[in-house]
Amino acid sequence: MPRYFIDAAVGVRDQRDLEGVIVLDDLSAHELAVATLHDLARIATAEGREEPLSATVRTGDGRILCTVSMTIQTHWCRDLGLAIDRTLTPAT
Numbered sequence: 759m760p761r762y763f764i765d766a767a768v769g770v771r772d773q774r775d776l777e778g779v780i781v782l783d784d785l786s787a788h789e790l791a792v793a794t795l796h797d798l799a800r801i802a803t804a805e806g807r808e809e810p811l812s813a814t815v816r817t818g819d820g821r822i823l824c825t826v827s828m829t830i831q832t833h834w835c836r837d838l839g840l841a842i843d844r845t846l847t848p849a850t
Contacts, residue, residue, distance in 0.1 A: 762787035762823070763816040764794050768802060769809035775816075784823055787815045791826045799830045806832070 759782055763775040781787050791813040798811045812827035 759783075760787075761818040762790070763818075764791055765814045765816065766794055766798060767810075767812045767814070768798060768807070778818070788824055788826070791815045791824065795826050795828060799828065803830055803832050 759780045761778040761780050763778040764787075765775050766773045779790065781790060794813040795811055798813070802809065802811060808829065808831045810827060810829045812825055814825040815823040817823055
């Protein structure tokens with residue numbers, strides 16, 4: 759089975775995948791990129807970020823297979839009494 763690399767970007771900050779993952783095929787690698795983007799969106803939303811997010815799939819020989827991207831925003835309704843200015847930080 760082939761090795762793929764999933765590079766992540768939040769705004770202008772890039773995280774290059776140096777380890778890679780072995781999956782069945784190109785479609786499986788794309789699905790992994792979508793899952794990575796989901797995780798990035800969940801974190802960005804919790805932290806109140808409104809930046810473009812992307813996950814790029816590279817093949818073992820360095821060819822770019824695809825890029826999945828999105829921008830996510832949350833608009834709170836103050837009438838609901840929700841915690842609007844909360845920022846989550848990782849546990850130490």
